[in-house]
Amino acid sequence: MAKAMQYSEQEGGAIRQRNEKAILAAAERVFARHGYRGASLQEIAEQAELPKSNVLYYMGSKRKLYVRLLERMMGRWNAMLDDISAEDDPAEVLSAFIRSKMQMSRRHPEGSRLFASEILGGAPFLQEYLRGELREWVQSRAAVFREWADRGLMDPVDPVWLIFLIWSSTQHYADFEAQVLGITGRESLGDDDLEEITRFLTRVVLKGCGVRHPEPAVE
Amino acid sequence: MAKAMQYSEQEGGAIRQRNEKAILAAAERVFARHGYRGASLQEIAEQAELPKSNVLYYMGSKRKLYVRLLERMMGRWNAMLDDISAEDDPAEVLSAFIRSKMQMSRRHPEGSRLFASEILGGAPFLQEYLRGELREWVQSRAAVFREWADRGLMDPVDPVWLIFLIWSSTQHYADFEAQVLGITGRESLGDDDLEEITRFLTRVVLKGCGVRHPEPAVE
DNA sequence: TCAATTCTTGACCATGTGGTCAGTTTTGGC
């Protein structure tokens, strides 16, 4: 499932392309909001402005549609922070990490929530991915963090907990958007809010881990 | 809904008490896993080892059962960190905050996930609570944090983002348990793991916010 | 032009849903 993920289109007629796009967008919303079981093809079809039969014609089944959405999201995920090495500057890498995770929450909130909903439900479709590919990803980053700590470039904190800290605190702004908006009294979070939060998180994490150059990497 | 929350039992016959307890426990699991729509009374009844009719006899309706679970969870929530003042030691208060949130994730993982699922779905039942009671709670804590910052006891970080940071990073270990277990390769998280994570988070947050006495408040 | 492919869709099906109800059994206080 996580192997053939390099594609990004696949052509197909212009009609197919248009309709699939509409279906995927609608499905992402509905699955994110109600979970796999709670989502209904009827609602997805309505939001895509197509008859239900048409959704099944393009996607085959509810399960296939769901899996396809998960794969698309994992693809976006994998495209992030592909290459870091122990030679890089810890402050820059961690800043970039926080920033790109934050942008993921901003650009793909429905996808983030879809992922969260899948994990909440015990990750029935993603267990393989978690125990395989993603685990590798984490381990290799953790090794780099550890080397930084050995060289005295940051405190010797457990790298895995650090990665979870960054994941959770950034993903929060997609997954718990309703809570954030309710409590802050905002209607929505603007780019400036996100920028402010990014700086706050970068500052606390870098300083909290004793990283050398805590400049927030503004650009 | 968030008003009359002081009760904690309500008697009723011993039979009622026993059955309601079983139903609530089963329902919390099922709602947490599948969300409000995705959960079925049939499955809840099976897990409670009762006929479906009996569940409805005690709970009235799916909606009432769900709301009751949310209220119970909000009750636990409200019992946390009721009183802090600007006179208290920031390090102690923040440590206790992180610790008790972490214990909430440990003691009531299903409840945490239920709450998360409700928020993910746009908080249809909790909007009032978020915009009212919980917002007040946050504002009053934020005021204390700000005073600490004014007195130079900690860096002048935005208190609301700080509260969200603590919420998200602790709640993560309940909500994303499946992800944490998959990536770390563990079967479950033990008390010692949780203690280690608590210390890590306390350390990073206190140091990251420039709080005075960063001792992890071991006890 | 015309046939082949792709697309569209309403009717239909078995199954599961939340919920009602009436009739029965069990319980607990006197």
Add this chain to the structure above:
DNA sequence: GCCAAAACTGACCACATGGTCAAGAATTGA
């Protein structure tokens, strides 16, 4: 032992679910 209140539960209902299918409409390439 009595009896009202509480507890129990299978049969049942209207409706929604994911999915199938066949027949027609639109599009395509030669």
